[in-house]
Amino acid sequence: MKLTFDLLRRHARDLGAALGVALIAVVSVAAQTGSGTQSWSLPEHQGDFPRMLVGKSPTEVAASLDRGPQMETGRSPQWYLGQHRKMAQALGALQAGQPGRVDAFVVAVGLDSDPVFGRETREAGKVLERRYNAAGRTIVLAGTDGSGPSDLPNGSPESLAEALARIAELMQPEDVLVLYSTSHGGARIGLVYHDGDEGFGFISPARLKAMLDDLGIRNRLLILSACYSGQFVAALASDTTALFTAASADRPSFGCMSENDWTFFGDALINHAMRQPVPLADAVLEAQRMIARWESGAHLNASNPQTSIGAKVRQWLDPLEAQMPQSATDPVGKPATAALENMQH
DSSP states (O other): OOOOOHHHHHHHHHHHHHSOOOOOOOOOOOBBBTTTTOOOOOOOOOOOHHHHTOOSSSHHHHHHHHHHHHHHHOHHHHHHHHHHHHHHHHHHHHOOOTTTTTEEEEEEEOOOOOOHHHHHHHHHHHHHHHTTOOTTEEEEEEESSSSSSSSOOSSHHHHHHHHHHHHHHOOTTTTTEEEEESOEEEEETEEEETTTTTTTEEOOHHHHHHHHHHHTOOOOEEESSSSTTTGGHHHHHTTTTTEEEOOOOOOOOOOOTTTOOHHHHHHHIIIIGGGSSSHHHHHHHHHHHHHHHHHHHHHOOOOOOOOEEETTTHHHHHHHHHTTTTOOOOOSSSSSSHHHHHHOO
């Protein structure tokens, strides 16, 4: 899904006219340090609602998106309470890492209510939990899988931030965050949160970087499945980060039709390559080759998945891969190319 600055401005203008008054609450949880907590100051209102949401120029738009806007509209009180209970249960089930051992913490998040993302997120959580021995240290955030209401906490910028904050509390310095995110993406915007007609928001590269850096999460395996997700490479690359995206900064990726079980990227990397007991670099290379075959066969422009592996990644990756199961598991669901094949007949 491609979003533009003009579209964002139009939505904000229409929304501002319809509502008249709106409140955006930005909640900041002070990070705990050895010397105490960060300083606090009284929140101040700066500007009217539409301008704060998107702005009047590309520079203002980018700055507002980097603040991670999220909006819920028309939600019932019961929905909010239900989400609170689901999130509290999921966060409460997470276990701490063990000192002296490199442990993985897996977060799988689907940021869109199209069932393909719900199905992909659930299975990605299972595959990554098994591969990286992360039972008790895995949280899955996603909407429906198409069979009924979701029994999981909803995937959103807010729930992702909460999950990362709790994991940061439980991690040892040597531990690793394994983050898998799947959603639509916007060019020059980032990851898009879109839950039916009720939930909207964005996670820009600068926003995701700020969250991880502020929480002190340095060892990171980040896998981003979305159109234009290559825009995250420059912001998130570091010596201790391994980052893989479904597309370059200026290309869409494929397979995100609602009826699919997988996107191309998720099917190739998670459902096939990472089920095998092979090194991460080999799995990613095989997935990229698979995606290239699928795109070429369907006469699609190449999505150009991106890879960035920091110089110090082996310090945490080698211990993790030493714990990998030595047996493969079978792919599940319909192939990501099935919908395209049906359209061609």
